[in-house]
Amino acid sequence: MSPHSTSTHAPDPTAGEPGKTSGETREGPAETRTRRTTFASQNDIEDTILHPGTVRINVQGAFITDDEPVTPRSEGEEYEHDPRDIRLPNHTAVVSHIAVDIGGSLAKLVYFSREHNGTSVGGRLNFLKFETEKIDTCIGFMHKLQNDQQQLNGSKPEELCIMATGGGAFKYYDRIREALGVEVIREDEMECLIIGLDFFITEIPNEVFTYSEEQPMTFVPIPPQPSSIYPYLLVNIGSGVSMIKVSGPRQYERIGGTSLGGGTLWGLLSLLTGARNFDDMLKLAEKGDNSTVDLLVGDIYGTAYNKIGLKSTHIASSFGKVYKAKRAAEREAEDGCNGDGKHHDEDELVQGSSELPHTPAKFRSEDISRSLLYAVSNNIGQIAYLHAEKHGLPRIYFGGSFIGGHSQTMNTLSYAIRFWSKGTKQAYFLRHEGYLGAVGAFLKRQPRNWGRRSSFEDTRPSLH
Structure with a gap:
């Protein structure tokens, strides 16, 4: 089960004026x-x-x-x-x-x-x-x-x-x-x-922040002692994902990762949608409704599964509705094209064709984009939590160009960490994450x- 529930996305967190931090002064324009x-x-x-x-x-006096x-x-x-x-x-x-x-x-x-x-x-x-x-x-x-x-x-x-x-x-x-x-x-x-x-953590004011839909961008003050930031987990999300345990200055160990990262999202959406670049894909996801593509807890139980803490809007299976909807559309198209009820046998199919001529089920590019974004982000968030828990790392920083200041991505990762840790761990993001x-x-x-x-x-x- 995925911890993410569908909801409207929060305002763009990249907006806002950098302010002062404790003990810092800033010159004027x-x-x-x-x-x-x-x-x-x-x-x-x-x-x-x-x-x-x-x-x-x-x-x-540095500032963004x-x-x-x-x-x-x-x-x-x-x-x-x-x-x-x-x-x-x-x-x-x-x-x-x-x-x-x-x-x-x-x-x-x-x-x-x-x-x-x-x-x-x-x-x-x-x-x-x-x-x-x-x-x-x-x-x-x-x-x-x-x-x-x-x-x-x-x-x-x-x-x-x-x-x-x-x-x-x-x-x-x-x-x-x-x-x-x-x-x-x-x-x-x-x-x-x-x-x-x-x-970025120790020297640049208003660089590190936490994210939630209720509070889209809450800045984290610069720590008074640089050594107090250790240990932590860095989850760097690029084409793939690396998870790095950091114990001190230049003291690090790669403790895990996954090949399902930004390159996965980019590659699959290139096949499934008309988006030409990563930013276009994220824009599509902003407008999407993943409930038309994903199988939700409510689709199975008709309601929430409160006994184990799952809302009705939680994702039970990413892309879980696609196969059934697609097959239904194919059967409808077959029946419409063959009024005598005849169905083509396998040897009647055109060589190289994977399916009978039909009007395919309509899955919007926006919905596909949002579903796949949730699938990749939820997977990364859960693996990150498990590594942080296993190695006793209290803070989890997410970096890499995959995030790109995108509100849905940050909300999904942050929600996943809170959900799996039962609120004991927090996801941290950066304005220059890439x-x-x-x-x-x-x-x-x-x-x-x-x-x-x-x-x-x-x-x-x-x-x-």
Whole structure:
């Protein structure tokens, strides 16, 4: 039985203005801030260009923007710029590298750029994604960034370094290096995921949140002590699903997973609907009614099964109504086409045909999309709970491009965790859930502990 019950979906959780967290202060809009004097000497800047690993990204005052993306885009280019860039108002040092996480379905790109407003200091982390099958578009965009390095960051094109992770970091290594003529450093995928997630949890306000239909987006404060976040379970949902137990900084173990992930949903809906991309599939699911496709508890019992805690709207069998409805439509079509009651024998069928000519049962693409989304999400949620329970992990973080800020997906995963744990465990989500690996690879170019606010309390002169 699936724990998910059908209901109307909640408002889009990606809306809303980032606010302040306890102990954090935030500057006003960039237009009203005056330019600060930077204390980085020319020698400091030259040193960071020649030795990028010495750059320390200043996250003090960081916040998520809600403005329009500033990424330059040429007409006809196929990529998506996430509208939630991260402003780093106090970072002034040169950053001469970009990071890319190339998965089986999507390539995620992260890079730093200066603010275009001449009255603002600092800059921002930009987030973009490309379909992996169009990797040349991604490489072309990186080439454009390379040409614009001087303007974006103050470094020269030949000084660019590519930090790459994911399976595509190996598959497309030669192609990237030959196209850009720069150093490409490959990093371990799992380690990058953990580094990226730790950074978001401990350093970026209004990044982590819980989700329910009653409270679509409840932000989780930054923990006072970074070490208090461990242990936890990361459920990374990309083309497939990996479940990673994290015991401490860079201390992790893959404890399970499933091949039924985003690639499963994408592949099956490509066969069953006319949707051309993943976003279209999610939009279809928003408009769907899975009760026309799924067999519900109420369809079997006529009511709820309260003794074991199942509502009448709980899913008893995903796609459970399809076979019966389809066969009924076929019989009706046969009877209509053959008034004399004749039925075709097997040897009368056209070679290669799987069924008699008929008017098939009408299953809307929207209903199919919603049913399959629930099926995949419920399966992931239950497996995640079982791993968390087995290993004694109190917190479960969901990451990966499969989620995409989609309300139904988050509600299904969150509901599944609450249902199976009887309310003892909570699902946590991130506003940049698809960029954990890319951000982790970006941070790998920095010294250990680069992003901690305490890392600036040392004897070296400040770069802001």
